[in-house]
Amino acid sequence: MLPVAPADAAARLRVEVVGAMIRVLRVRALHEVAFEHVATESGHPIDIVTEVFPTWDGLLLATIDQWNEQRTLPLMPIAERSGTVVFLRAIVGANVADPSLMRFLTSTLNIAATPHHPLAPMLYVRWRRFHAFVQQALQHDVEVGREPDTMEPARGAEQLLATYEGLQLQSMVRPEMDLLESFDRAVTRLREGWSRAYVPPVWDLDALETV
Secondary structure: OOOOOHHHHHHHHHHHHHHHHHHHHOOOOHHHOOHHHHHHHHOOOHHHHHHHOOOHHHHHHHHHHHHHHHHHHHHOHHHHHHOHHHHHHHHHHHHHHOOHHHHHHHHOHHHHOOOOOOOHHHHHHHHHHHHHHHHHHHHHHHHOOOOOOOOOHHHHHHHHHHHHHHHHHHHHHOOOOOHHHHHHHHHHHHHHHHOOOOOOOOOOHHHHHHO
16 A cells, blocks of 8 residues: 655645634524534544644635535536526525535625634635526526526526525525425526516615605
8 A cells, every 4th residue: 555645734734724613604694613623523632733724714715615615516517407597496495404504604694704814815706606506507507598698697696695695694594494395496486587587676665755
């Protein structure tokens, strides 16, 4: 058997530590988790864990990437094969089955929204990358006739992701909610609107003030 190269061993250790972080986050809220919990779960001394990830932000970012990739990458071919809506529905279904990733990503929104936080720009990149993927997938849907050409992909992505993310957020504080059914209903209504040409609203503010 060939010896494991140092670079390979380091990469494997990173994966193990992030895997431990994921397991901890399945049972603890993000604000309760510390390096000590990850070290205990990984079976490695804390000095090894902090050598692999000297900063907490680095561990958070690696966890987002690894966990999100595990969840999303196998589902991405669905967008090409069956469309953007079906792709997002598959993610919703996976999140219903295992909501821990959804909870974790939502908890990082506070970091992303904090002005001047060093991690915020890197979180922006990841959210914008996902938005861009959805927009491009919708553009493809229009080109192949899966979605109507009255739907502008940039606006469609904005609306679809607002529905996708907003309903998931609601489901975390309304556990009795049937998330998948709510997603289906909302997206059906949304796509019905896409099938018609957009007419800008004209608000009569004076009339509203007298109501």
